[in-house]
Amino acid sequence: MSSSSDTPVLRTIGLSKSYGPIAALSDVSLDIAPGSVLALLGENGAGKSTFISLVSGATNPTAGQIEIDGERVSVHSPLEATRLGIQVVHQEPKLANEASIAENIYLSRYAGRSGFALVDRRAMIADATAHLARLGLASELPSVVTPAFQLTAAQRQLVAIAKAMATEARVLFLDEPNSSLTPRETRKLWDLVRILCASGVAVVVVSHRLSELYEIVDQVAVLRDGVLVATGRADEMPIDRAVFLMAGRAKVEAAPRLAGESAPIGEEVLRAENIWTEKVHGVDLTVRAGEIVGLVGLVGSGRTEIGRAICGADPLLAGQIYLHGRPVRFGSPKQALAHGVVMTSEERRRSVFESHDVTFNMVASSLSRLASRGFLSGKRERSLAATWVNRLALRGTTATPIVALSGGNQQKALIARSLATNPSVIILDEPTHGIDVRTKSEIAALVKQLAAEGLGVIFISSEVEELVGIASRVVVIRGGRVAQVASGADGIGLIAAALGEIIPPTDIRHEGVVR
Amino acid sequence: MKRRSAVTGVFRRVEVALVLVIVVIGALVTIGAPDFLSTANLINLLLGVVTVGIVALGQGFVIMSGELDLSVAATIALTGASAAALMKEGVPIWFSVVVGLVIGSMIGLVNAAIVIYTGVNSFIVTLGTLSVVQGLTLMVTGGLPVAVPDSLTVIGSNTLIVGVPLPVLLFVILAIVAQLILVFTVFGRRVLAVGDNAEAARLAGIPLSATKFAVFAIAGGLSGVAGIVLAASLGTAQSSAGTDDLLPIIAAVVIGGASLTGGRGSMIGVFLGAVLLGMVQNAYIILQLSSWLQLATFGAVVVVAGIFDQVRQGRIDWVNRIRGRWAIRRPQGEAQRP
Structure with a gap:
């Protein structure tokens, strides 16, 4: 952590990624200062995930450069990113479920070694305990020998961050870390982020919960349609301004809080x-x-x-x-x-029929109604789906594969599935x-x-x-x-x-x- | 964007590719052995795939619903042998056939009941019942072939309808009916939904258990059809019938574009998959190549089909990278990858 305060620990210059003719990210130049917290904001599909996967080596950019401490680097694989001190903790951290907290934290110790090397369990437990104490997590987590599957969502998040920090991370990306945490758990998480910042680590947080996010951020960067539309200090960019920039229009004003006349109950x-x-x-x-x-x-x-x-x-x-x-x-x-009586379940990733298109997904609950004598009519299916595509302003057509839609639009399709049953x-x-x-x-x-x-x-x-x-x-x-x-x-x-x-x-x- | 449902979308891609592969291989074999295209050989080829093909249609429903039924290979022998044994005892032929089909469906229902009510993986359950059914077959037959009465052979391969043996015709009709059921009926839609995402299907109001009972019963019943037709064609019911058919049955379904995790597939694909496998087998005979090599090629076809499917779904990273680079090189093209 020896970089001087004016050299950004991570700098991207004109970073771009396109898939065929579709630009997922265009010309993003961003500086991330050591010891600071940057909020990376944007709607679904704005390019936040693309940015993270480029910087962390999960995908390779089509154009642009990445610099670490002012030196140009090439991050062509996640392993390389780890070596350079770039770490990502995802929304639902992938931990080895049967392994203990200590084993999860030091999983990377197994990576570079021969398969025949022996594991010094005692040293690992001692190291993990000391590591967690350094991060101020000793009281937040159960004993380091606890298997990961016994942890709560919040604890998994903390373990994942501890795991990232065990590899001397310099830049830590947190992707939606607080989306399933309670306010209290989020505050604990923010405490940890502050400790990391104090030791010079740069933290980049992606979250849709802006009010919680604003408790901690120093800098804000807003992406829209793959373009970096604004950067600035958090105190100069209040939440409503950020939301306005993310949406790119004043449409958000139509938010439900303005409430219409309540229908008679x-x-x-x-x-x-x-x-x-x-x-x-x-x-x-x-x-x-x-x-x-x-x-x-x-x-x-x-x-x-x-x-x-x-x-x-x-x-x-x-x-x-x-x-x-x-x-x-x-x-x-x-x-x-x-x-x-119909229910639309929580996890859309677990509720969509991912091999199929919007029509298949929307009509799944209405099959008997659409069929005559057990036979389906493609025309009636499509017209039902088209009705709901229009009514919900779904960004896609009835024939779009469901997985090609953004999360929000998949959710709309699922709600349409329920509503289509009247x-x-x-x-x-x-x-x-x-x-x-x-x-x-x-x-x-x-x-x-x-x-x-x-x-x-x-x-x-x-x-x-x-x-x-x-x-x-x-x-x-x-x-x-x-x-x-x-x-x-x-x-x-x-x-x-x-x-x-x-x-x-x-x-x-x-x-x-x-x- | 052109409007089309995912079902016909799948239809367009896999089947066309399979037809092309079949044409190309057929052309290559014809160069080596012009006899390949003779009517007699083609009919022979199709006759050779009837048993595997009919059972594969049933297996297709099972696999598309996200399960697997290994016991069908043994059901072929048990149903044929039971029907033949009953006929030998003087039971009317039609009744013996019905009993054979019922036995097949019952085995399917037993498999389904165990899978549904205990949650044990269907691979394990049917691996077990495969052996159980083999044992039952040996009990029925005593390990000896059971002769079937001549009157049953009317549904065998010697009966020709406009020059086509009845079993081949039956296979073609069953394949068409199965495809229609899959694409155009509520049941077909339920099978795909359950296979794609069982919990989501249940919450969407799709009867999970009923659908699974039905697919296993269909698989068992179609094995019964295959077993009886095989016995009628051969003139005897063998206790070893179908023993070597397990791999080709599953292979035909997978080659036909079905996902082994369920939710996706086509019955015309299964039909073409079975034909492709039969063609490889036939080519070796007609080209007089080593039958040992035949087995190896056969296995290779299955693996290649699996790889092809992965590529098609964009699940192989290095292939995606090559495709990505290719797409960048011609940015005006329509190569869109979500």
Whole structure:
């Protein structure tokens, strides 16, 4: 860490990457100073990932240069990047699951050696413990012999960073590090980033959660359509300015927070009474026609499982679900679907049919309706898909392979799959997870519009802020139970402030607590 | 951008490539042995692939749904032998045939039940039932060939319809029907959806278990068809029937462009895959080459088909790099890679 303060540790000059005629990144020149935190901002597809993969040697640039400490280098492989001190920690860090924390941190020690070399376990454990202590992580992680699969998402993130730092990284890229972390966990992560910066490491963070990101960044660089549109100090570029630059137009102004007139809320559509599954411990929930009910909680709190229980994906151990006042029992999502209850699941990567096109993906839940005597009509399929492509302003056609779409557009296609069934209740599980600001507000606006048309919506989210202005009620889930219910913008705002803190249940204003 | 569904998109690419390969190899063999193109030889070639081909159609459904059924190879012998044994006992022929088909489907249903209700990988389950079924066959036959009555041989290879043996015609019709089912029916769509992403399919309201039961039952049933037709053609039901067919059955499906992880494939592709394999076999005989080399070539065709599929899907990095460079060199071209 000997570079003088005015030489950037990493500099790119005219870095470009194109795939055939498509330019993923054009002419990006960026300086990254040692000991600083740079926020790399942009919508999905703006070129952030391309930039990271070029600098980290995962792909090779079509033009441009990379300099480290003012010397030109060629980063043609990830191994080379590691040698040069460039490290990337991805959104969901890839750890060897059965291996311990210590083994994960020193995995690279196995890389350059003969396969016959012996592993000094004791030394490795001692080294790992010392290494974590240096990074101030000793109290954040369990014993270094704990296998990685026992770690929480936040702990995995910390281990991945510790692993990166074990190779003397000079520039550390964090790709969406806080997207599944609670505010408290994020603060711990930022503490670690500060420690790294103090020791001269440059940290580049990519995140869609701008307000959290702005707690830590020094510099901001905004990419749009592969072009670097702005760089500057964070205090000179406030969040709204950055968002404006990312979108490239004032379209974001149409964000749902401005709220339209709320639709009149109709009669009760769905009511769950004291439902139990493995991860849900006695939950009551009511959704009325035209109502958006926010279901918030941390990852693992049981919020997803409540949705799964209602739509028949997980077996109900006890309790009763009423639809339009009548008791129903869904043995499978298929039965729920037949009654107009549908769920769009959380991870779009796990929910799309990736070998197929937009049409296949959109009509998958409506097959029986589209078919006559078991035979499908390609024309009817395409016209149904085309309707939703237009209605959701999907950036693609009905014949576009689903994997060619950006994450936000894949999410839209999945929502269309559910909506195409003409449901009366839709459960959206984290529909905006890891999606850029503009698509996020498009989806929020869509949800609001659907509710206005009389649909009952259960909106599962870990970002309470996004529910302010769209949800009429927010239910906080903790440990598989309803911990708190709030309605109105103020009440929801309060929850936003408190979520993620470990508050003993007695401290909470009980409004809708069961058991 | 032209509108077309992914299903017909796949159709356009794999099948056309296979037809080209078949034409090229056919032309090369014809140069060495002009007899190759004689009607008699072509019919011989097709007759040789009927058993493998019909079973491969069933296997196609199984593989496209994301599973694998190794037991079909043994079901060929058991169904043929059971039907023949019943006929020998004087049971009416039509009834014996139905029983044979039912036995085939039952084996499929048993496989499906174990896979669905225990979650054990279908490779393991059917590797086991493969052996179980072989054992059952030996119990039925005592290891000896069972003669079938002459009246059954009407569905064998000696019956010609406009010069084409009945089994060949049956194979062609089954392949067309299977392709229609795959592309145009809700069931076909369910198979592809389940194979592509089972959990997503379930949440989308697709009946996971029913679909898997159906594909395994179809695979078993079609093995029954193949077993009975084989017995009718040979005049006897052999307990060893189908033993060597396991590799070509799976190979035909993969050569036909199906993904071994499910979600993608074509029945016309399976048909052409089976024909291509039969052609390689036939070429060695007609060119009088070493049969040892034949086995090696056969295996090589399977591996090459697998590599070809990887390339097509853009999964091989160094091929992608070459393609990328190529695309840059002519930037006005339409080479788009997402």
